[in-house]
Amino acid sequence: MNRKTKLGMILLGGTLTFTTVLAGCGSVNQTSLSGNGPSGKNNPDGLFRELGGWPLPAQFQGNPWGGGGIGSAWTFVTDGLFQIIRTSNKIYMHLASSYDNSVPGQTTVRIRKDARWNDGQPFTSKDVWAYYMLNNGAELTHYLKSVETPDDHTVVFRWANPAPYDELKMFLIAVDNQGAMPYHYYKQWVDKAASLLQQAPLDTDPMDKGKTPFGKKISPELQKQLDANWQDFSKHGPKFPLGAGPYKVTKVTATDMILEKNPYFYGASKVKFKKIDLKMVSDLNQQYALLRAGQLDRYDGTQPKDILESILGANKNLVHYQMLDAACVGLIFNTAHSPFENETFRRAIVYALDRNKIREVGNYYGKAPELAATGFPTSDVPTYIDPDVLQKFTKYPHDDNKAAELLASIGWSKGPDGLWKEKNGKTPHFTIASAADWVPAVHSGEIVAEQLTAFGIPTKYKAVDPGIYWGNVDKGKGTYDMSFDWIDVAWGFDKPWNTMRNTYWWNTFKHAHIPQNKTDGGADFVHSGFDGQSISPDELLHQIPFMTSESDRRKALEEIAYVTNESAFEVNLFQNVTGTWFNMKTIGGVPWASAIAKYNRDMPIPPANQNERIIETNEGYAGYQWMIDGSYYPN
Numbered sequence: 001m002n003r004k005t006k007l008g009m010i011l012l013g014g015t016l017t018f019t020t021v022l023a024g025c026g027s028v029n030q031t032s033l034s035g036n037g038p039s040g041k042n043n044p045d046g047l048f049r050e051l052g053g054w055p056l057p058a059q060f061q062g063n064p065w066g067g068g069g070i071g072s073a074w075t076f077v078t079d080g081l082f083q084i085i086r087t088s089n090k091i092y093m094h095l096a097s098s099y100d101n102s103v104p105g106q107t108t109v110r111i112r113k114d115a116r117w118n119d120g121q122p123f124t125s126k127d128v129w130a131y132y133m134l135n136n137g138a139e140l141t142h143y144l145k146s147v148e149t150p151d152d153h154t155v156v157f158r159w160a161n162p163a164p165y166d167e168l169k170m171f172l173i174a175v176d177n178q179g180a181m182p183y184h185y186y187k188q189w190v191d192k193a194a195s196l197l198q199q200a201p202l203d204t205d206p207m208d209k210g211k212t213p214f215g216k217k218i219s220p221e222l223q224k225q226l227d228a229n230w231q232d233f234s235k236h237g238p239k240f241p242l243g244a245g246p247y248k249v250t251k252v253t254a255t256d257m258i259l260e261k262n263p264y265f266y267g268a269s270k271v272k273f274k275k276i277d278l279k280m281v282s283d284l285n286q287q288y289a290l291l292r293a294g295q296l297d298r299y300d301g302t303q304p305k306d307i308l309e310s311i312l313g314a315n316k317n318l319v320h321y322q323m324l325d326a327a328c329v330g331l332i333f334n335t336a337h338s339p340f341e342n343e344t345f346r347r348a349i350v351y352a353l354d355r356n357k358i359r360e361v362g363n364y365y366g367k368a369p370e371l372a373a374t375g376f377p378t379s380d381v382p383t384y385i386d387p388d389v390l391q392k393f394t395k396y397p398h399d400d401n402k403a404a405e406l407l408a409s410i411g412w413s414k415g416p417d418g419l420w421k422e423k424n425g426k427t428p429h430f431t432i433a434s435a436a437d438w439v440p441a442v443h444s445g446e447i448v449a450e451q452l453t454a455f456g457i458p459t460k461y462k463a464v465d466p467g468i469y470w471g472n473v474d475k476g477k478g479t480y481d482m483s484f485d486w487i488d489v490a491w492g493f494d495k496p497w498n499t500m501r502n503t504y505w506w507n508t509f510k511h512a513h514i515p516q517n518k519t520d521g522g523a524d525f526v527h528s529g530f531d532g533q534s535i536s537p538d539e540l541l542h543q544i545p546f547m548t549s550e551s552d553r554r555k556a557l558e559e560i561a562y563v564t565n566e567s568a569f570e571v572n573l574f575q576n577v578t579g580t581w582f583n584m585k586t587i588g589g590v591p592w593a594s595a596i597a598k599y600n601r602d603m604p605i606p607p608a609n610q611n612e613r614i615i616e617t618n619e620g621y622a623g624y625q626w627m628i629d630g631s632y633y634p635n
Helices: 073-077 125-134 139-143 166-174 183-199 220-234 284-292 305-314 343-352 355-362 378-384 400-409 439-455 466-474 496-504 507-511 537-546 550-567 608-615
Strands: 047-051 082-084 091-093 096-100 106-111 144-151 154-159 247-252 256-261 275-279 298-300 318-333 430-435 459-464 482-487 570-583
Touching: 047 298, 073 247, 073 256, 082 166, 091 096, 091 166, 106 125, 106 166, 125 144, 125 154, 125 183, 125 220, 139 144, 139 166, 154 166, 183 220, 284 305, 305 318, 318 378, 318 439, 318 507, 318 608, 343 400, 343 439, 343 550, 355 439, 355 570, 378 550, 378 570, 430 439, 430 466, 439 459, 439 482, 439 570, 459 466, 466 507, 482 496, 482 507, 496 507, 496 537, 496 550, 537 550
Parallel strands: 047 275, 430 459, 430 482
Antiparallel strands: 082 091, 096 106, 106 154, 144 154, 247 256, 256 275, 298 570, 318 482, 318 570
């Protein structure tokens, strides 16, 4: 079993080089909407209400790593050394007070001396060590030789040789929630994991580099023992989770989770909300009803335009903020199903799609691209691809004539019935599918099927129960000809190397049924690059973390992006736009207050000087950062 870091469970005293920004907690300070500060008149109890999800009381337990986890409590109860903001790559210090990369081969992190678990026990370097001993599947361990604890408030991460470049080091550390594995509670299992790892010899196989914890060679027998220890650990825990975050769980029912302010939290004086009431409501219409009625103080998401406008019209206290998501809704072609193994055919399909019309239905506020896909969000293209290189990329506007030309070039022909036929004279019929609970894909799938059918390629769309959809997509040769998933997406942090792994190591290549490289598990795929050389995205993705030259990394990323676009294994239908709702009657200090009247509470994608604060209201991007920056309060 591979124990990986859990990110966004629904899911700094130094300066980094490159583009990462680090800041101290509470660095943002905005005036309230009224300009007079908090009154508490409408929210005298300091209560905060939003939606959430968790295992039902009979299954709920306090171990975040146990069966079913702890649901939405993860966001408010756990903490990390740092908090990374997914779409801006800004990093805040949380349990850390400083860091130092000046000594070659190591990163030293100092821990806040006032950091505490919510049972009052000190948070120390031993807790960070415990996190990586027991959770040894965390990606960071694959780049380390060791985690050392010279004293209670110092952690030394010793990097393997070669080490990642400095910016990536900090990203790898920052995505982990080290405040989720209290050593004083789980000592028995942590010590056993550490002892087992100590028995493993160093792995000298160069093909294993970057894939094993602490450079160790883990035998099958040792892996069984590590897995057994983890399984036993996951069955034990307190009634409610121990964490180092701003809140602690005090009650769990089938409909409500109650959390109270953690008095031991290092930033407790800035946290204005005394209690959180999370509501578990699965029906979308019921969620919208609670929002309309003012029974939620914050809500994540951007609805279809008509629904969004009706909610705003029904409650004058609500304000909605749009924000560009580092994720795109995509259609993935199954190359195990003929004729999708043919690149020319796939490109023809991309030309046949009117992505602007798809976007209008799937996500009205989204952004349709002109490229097929790059492996990273559309909005990042100008940042990471030089203009002269971008000119070499094929653009894919909606063009039925170009699509027809490409099909004709591979022997297809259009019959008098208006349907396209393959060389053998047969007219294919295709199936597109998505998980039935993913609204943008459900809406988009119908339009894609209609457009392809109108073009002359009969296609039907299926909305499939999510419990069986993903198995159908991946098992064997896959059930569907085309499937929906997030593509060109940033998980954890928005850098092309990280996002491109989704295409060639994780989701896309599996859904597309690209052959798997037996040596490292990535996509076994080579394609001509923009200068005519052969490019293996898998090989370059393994090399990039250790490239010391930023220009070399950039060139490699451009090559992968070019190959991704030209091969068209996937098509980016539109970049997602999501949002945050606030109830201004009960929540004060909301962002961009000066423009609320101008836009009649329907706020557009914010300008640069407001974007950072607005995206930090999205808990999927930033955890509870917005709650501890001192700007928000019960109104």
